[in-house]
Amino acid sequence: MARDVFHYAVRKALEKEGWVITGDPFTIKAGGVEMQIDLGAERVIAAEKEGEKIAVEIKSFINPSNITEFHTAVGQFYNYRVALEEKQPERALYLAVPFGTYQTFFQLQFVQKVIQQLQIELMIYDPKKEEIIEWKK
Numbered sequence: 001m002a003r004d005v006f007h008y009a010v011r012k013a014l015e016k017e018g019w020v021i022t023g024d025p026f027t028i029k030a031g032g033v034e035m036q037i038d039l040g041a042e043r044v045i046a047a048e049k050e051g052e053k054i055a056v057e058i059k060s061f062i063n064p065s066n067i068t069e070f071h072t073a074v075g076q077f078y079n080y081r082v083a084l085e086e087k088q089p090e091r092a093l094y095l096a097v098p099f100g101t102y103q104t105f106f107q108l109q110f111v112q113k114v115i116q117q118l119q120i121e122l123m124i125y126d127p128k129k130e131e132i133i134e135w136k137k
Helices: 007-016 064-085 099-103 109-118
Strands: 019-023 026-030 033-037 039-043 053-060 091-098 120-127 129-135
Touching: 007 019, 007 053, 007 099, 007 120, 007 129, 026 064, 033 053, 039 091, 053 064, 064 091, 064 109, 064 129, 091 099, 099 120
Parallel strands: 053 091, 091 120
Antiparallel strands: 019 039, 026 033, 039 053, 120 129
16 A cells, blocks of 8 residues: 555644544445545544544645545545444544645635535644644634
């Protein structure tokens, strides 16, 4: 499986925030189809509480066409969400996008409308600092 250009930066950013990587890639099988989401991670909130679980699909948006990469990302995200709802409904799914792309392309009206309608949760990251800038639900 080909790794996204910023895969390790996102992994490092999650680890800095206390997440334990539980799958790299995170494999899930639903309805006879096996899929690999870039990362699975867990974080214990408190000893008496259930741990928080996420899956993260990482995108770099370095290709010449942001809209082509967006189409792919949205399709993957939707398929992964359907699989997670069936097999691990407690696991939240995030689309990880670089900060620069979020500030520009993700502010376009069409992109905002797709994100809103499909209820895509975003994790905005800084690939150079290996940090998470913001979680958007």
